[in-house]
Amino acid sequence: MNLDWTVAWQYRFMLAEGVLVTVLLTVFTMAIAVPGGIVVMLARQSRFAPLRMAGTAYVEFFRNLPLILLVYWAFYVLPMIVDIQLSPFATGLVALCLNVSAYNAETFRAGVNSIRRGQHNAGLALGMSQWQVMGRIVLPQAVRRILPVLASTWVSLFKDTSLVSVIAVGDLAHNALQIRSQTFRVLEMLTVMAAIYWCLGYPQAKLVDWMHRRFGVSE
């Protein structure tokens, strides 16, 4: 078999660009989906029933759809509903945020529920409002507890961003597959792509393991 590994070097800028887009997608998605998850979680805990139902519906809907379907949906259907043409990057970002926010909402809910009722009462007894109790007492403790779970979500997300390649977002997967179809170097490009994902993903996974050990079993 005739292997030519120099294609990876030849196309290094395209690959680097892909890595950058993958990282940016991951960072932006998490930057939006963490506050997004908190908002959805708060909606689900609201005393206002319609808001509560909307929050639950959101979570149950987006958590149970395959991500790739969301990506296609955001690409083909969303522009028909809201009359704006988003870039492929923004479209992919929307799909990822819808999905990850739903997951994060559940994570935050579990974290908040794990804080004893007595902590809540201690805040209220000082005269704090429900919001102050949430912001000063419950959330800071909950976040510490769920940090390892959020980190795991991050690592999955990093790999799952590859799904947006189907709508021509120039992420690592998309660019690598582009190079493959231009050069017909299938084995080389798939191997290189795997190597890059692995080299970036492995340290993150190790970091998560460390966080699980460090923060996982507190109290």
Added chain:
Amino acid sequence: MTAYARIGAGTQPVIVYHEVVKRYGSFTALDRVSGQVNRGEVVCLIGPSGSGKSTLLRCTNALEPFDGGRVLFDGVELPRAESEARHVRRRMGMVFQNFELFPHMTALDNVAVGRVTVLGEAKAAARKRARSLLAKVGLSDKEASYPATLSGGQQQRVAIARALAMDPEVMLFDEPTSALDPETIGEVLNVMKQLADEGMTMVVVTHEMTFARRVGNWIIVFDHGRIVEEGPPAQIFDRPREQRTKDFFSHLGWGG
């Protein structure tokens, strides 16, 4: 009828309970409880566990909504709306059986956070106040410690300082020493005694009969969500009238 001059008698009571009813489903936790707490009094609530003492305390500062009757604080009926309840709660301090210190804050910030968050006081001023309160409960050297590194008795003293930081008009204690190792109970009771000597109005749920007898001015005996009898310590402990009070004391191994 009463042969004893109750402290604060004749002045407006700090707290009045009027036929308070609390139900959990079909279970009646408080069954038409009436009574009062006068200014400067140390009222001790005693009785078997499950008799409704904690429930009454939580109804006192509106942490628990109740189903019937009225609670008056400083002559004004407790508001039903949560948004108004907080204005009443900040005038009452509460100390819990399990301390409930905020584990992500230092001892100093535990004491200061109420003034900063609720009163909107500047952080520096709140901390200054917190410092003097930690000194008052004998914990000046623990300002920077996190709750997890403190003993139970130290944690409970921080919790008392935290409640005092809001300059409450009354302090509510729910079994403040029940979760403590025997050797640290004394340090907490001493702080409470000191507060009582300073004239603080206190409602104390306790199983510490020695404390109730020595520090309490008025004893209320609870059973099955009702007040069995009430009176000054000398009467309740030496000459209880009700059989259920006597049963409770003999169950505790206390006197006759």
